[in-house]
Amino acid sequence: MTADDVILQVKGLTAEYGAAPVLQEVDLTVRAGTIAAVLGANGAGKTTLLRTLSGLVKPSGGEIVYSGQPLLGVPVEQLVRRGMAHVPEGRGVVAELTVDENLRLGGLWRRDRGDAAKALTEVYELFEPLAQRRRSAGHQLSGGERQMLALGRALVARPKLLLLDEPSLGLAPRVIAQIMALLRQLRDTTGLTVLLVEQNVRSALSVADEAVVMSLGRIVTATSADRLRDDEELRHAYLGF
Numbered sequence: 001m002t003a004d005d006v007i008l009q010v011k012g013l014t015a016e017y018g019a020a021p022v023l024q025e026v027d028l029t030v031r032a033g034t035i036a037a038v039l040g041a042n043g044a045g046k047t048t049l050l051r052t053l054s055g056l057v058k059p060s061g062g063e064i065v066y067s068g069q070p071l072l073g074v075p076v077e078q079l080v081r082r083g084m085a086h087v088p089e090g091r092g093v094v095a096e097l098t099v100d101e102n103l104r105l106g107g108l109w110r111r112d113r114g115d116a117a118k119a120l121t122e123v124y125e126l127f128e129p130l131a132q133r134r135r136s137a138g139h140q141l142s143g144g145e146r147q148m149l150a151l152g153r154a155l156v157a158r159p160k161l162l163l164l165d166e167p168s169l170g171l172a173p174r175v176i177a178q179i180m181a182l183l184r185q186l187r188d189t190t191g192l193t194v195l196l197v198e199q200n201v202r203s204a205l206s207v208a209d210e211a212v213v214m215s216l217g218r219i220v221t222a223t224s225a226d227r228l229r230d231d232e233e234l235r236h237a238y239l240g241f
């Protein structure tokens with residue numbers, strides 16, 4: 001792996017909530033243009049890892065290098081401009097704003113207004129149900145539509161790295177499959193890199209290239225998604241099935 005292949009390098013990342021350690025010496029390398037699944041039980045620290053990467057949680061130690069440059073302390077609008085997008089658990093759609101207004105928020109930090117408008121059109125092409133509900137308020141949408149909207153808003157910023165937290169939460173299997181297929185399509189056509197936190201292990205492994213398993217704030221294994229999917233012993237040891 002050359003330095004150019006690596007979009008995200010995390011070394012010795014440590015974070016606490018109060019006195020409770022939540023991330024302990026996390027090391028992680030993500031190659032550009034891949035989907036990496038972050039798996040593990042409730043409370044393992046997956047969400048906190050994403051929140052730390054996107055600057056919402058301040059780490060107490062370690063370093064994060066993104067596209068060859070240190071990330072810690074970089075203001076959020078610069079992170080967005082540098083191509084990082086975070087879709088939080090619970091989706092973060094603004095309930096009072098319309099679909100269109102929510103999507104335009106995704107382009108807020110972009111300097112190239114022309115391309116932001118083009119990206120908006122592309123998102124409507126990608127998510128037909130959103131195009132039909134442009135004027136509907138966020139709170140009027142179904143769970144699946146809200147997830148599409150959160151994803152769409154992130155895509156309007158034309159991210160290079162998408163931090164995606166539990167996109168399958170509360171969705172029907174058919175919708176989950178559509179979202180996973182979309183991630184694969186974006187990876188293959190635009191070279192998007194995705195860090196995918198998922199409780200739905202089977203769905204995540206169906207689309208991921210790499211898999212890391214977290215337990216009690218640490219990464220306990222990092223391997224190819226194929227290996228974790230096919231190796232029963234490994235699955236038993238780290239995922240309990």
Ligand SMILES: Nc1ncnc2c1ncn2[C@@H]1O[C@H](COP(=O)(O)OP(=O)(O)OP(=O)(O)O)[C@@H](O)[C@H]1O
Binds near residue numbers: 022041048049
């Ligand atoms: N804002 C917070 N304040 C205090 N403790 C927190 C906070 N958020 C999470 N925690 C605790 O930190 C630990 C890690 O939580 P985190 O949400 O990162 O785990 P997770 O692996 O994403 O789990 P889940 O799948 O349930 O979201 C848990 O013990 C959780 O209770």
